[in-house]
Amino acid sequence: MSDFVQSLRLWFAPQRIRDEGETPDYRFSLANERTFLAWIRTSLALVGGGFAVDQFLPDLRWGVRVGLALALLAAGVLCALRAVNHWVRCERAMRRGEDLPASRFPAVLSLVVAVVALAMVVVVVFGWTG
Amino acid sequence: MAVLAVKLALHDDATATGLTALALSALVWAGFLAVAHRRIRSLSTARPAPLSHRGALLAAGCTIALAAFGAALIW
Numbered sequence: 001m002s003d004f005v006q007s008l009r010l011w012f013a014p015q016r017i018r019d020e021g022e023t024p025d026y027r028f029s030l031a032n033e034r035t036f037l038a039w040i041r042t043s044l045a046l047v048g049g050g051f052a053v054d055q056f057l058p059d060l061r062w063g064v065r066v067g068l069a070l071a072l073l074a075a076g077v078l079c080a081l082r083a084v085n086h087w088v089r090c091e092r093a094m095r096r097g098e099d100l101p102a103s104r105f106p107a108v109l110s111l112v113v114a115v116v117a118l119a120m121v122v123v124v125v126f127g128w129t130g
Numbered sequence: 131m132a133v134l135a136v137k138l139a140l141h142d143d144a145t146a147t148g149l150t151a152l153a154l155s156a157l158v159w160a161g162f163l164a165v166a167h168r169r170i171r172s173l174s175t176a177r178p179a180p181l182s183h184r185g186a187l188l189a190a191g192c193t194i195a196l197a198a199f200g201a202a203l204i205w
Binding site: 012032033040047052069073076 | 141197201
């Protein structure tokens with residue numbers, strides 16, 4: 001937990017990161033930024049998916065439809081938060097010359113997306129209409 | 131996504147809450163584009179500076195706000 005609070009502090013204290021270690025080659029910083037942008041893109045896609053579920057599955061029961069949509073929106077929010085967190089931690093690791101942080105998040109996100117996709121298949125195939 | 135949000139807001143009736151959420155969604159979307167535009171412009175030098183903290187937080191913040199207003203619209 002204290003790890004989390006510490007990295008949260010880093011989000012809002014760019015100067016503290018800049019004081020640490022040495023500035024890495026700008027190509028590495030740009031690569032880190034591209035990874036950040038890829039996660040933001042994933043996040044926007046999840047948010048768009050949440051909107052789309054609500055729009056294009058009008059025959060579903062209200063609870064199922066809103067539940068799926070909100071799950072996707074929540075995944076989008078998590079993804080955006082994680083994007084910043086991972087970017088900050090990678091930036092710091094590169095400055096310090098440490099190993100890049102390992103993360104369970106991609107696996108967790110893949111599982112969540114797989115579960116939602118399976119739920120959608122079940123919902124569409126069996127046609128749980130309201 | 132913008133079209134989906136508009137459709138979402140005007141789906142049943144245009145309620146005041148729906149329109150407010152839609153306007154706020156449009157606002158954060160424009161904010162996101164503005165942040166992206168600034169960053170693209172700052173990249174057009176020979177040795178671009180790394181992404182600023184503020185830029186990263188703003189981009190992520192706009193995405194999160196969009197999801198929040200979308201949730202308000204869906205609810």
